[in-house]
Amino acid sequence: MEENTNKIICPDCGTEIVRPEGMEIGDILECSNCGTEVEVMSIDPLKYRELIEEK
Ligand SMILES: [Zn+2]
Numbered sequence: 001m002e003e004n005t006n007k008i009i010c011p012d013c014g015t016e017i018v019r020p021e022g023m024e025i026g027d028i029l030e031c032s033n034c035g036t037e038v039e040v041m042s043i044d045p046l047k048y049r050e051l052i053e054e055k
Helices: none
Strands: 028-030 037-042 047-051
Touching: none
Parallel strands: none
Antiparallel strands: 028 037, 037 047
16 A cells, blocks of 8 residues: 655655645755755655765
8 A cells, every 4th residue: 555655745744745736856846834945856756865965
């Protein structure tokens, strides 16, 4: 059973991040709840990773 394969879930707070139309590999999406940035690694299958920036 596959779940949430088309959803991007914030790795930090678990909020779903809405996929923008025309999303492409390498796009950076921002969680609307906590501001964590996620980089799109692959569209199909959907893969992404948390983008960690040093301050
Ligand atoms: Zn978040």
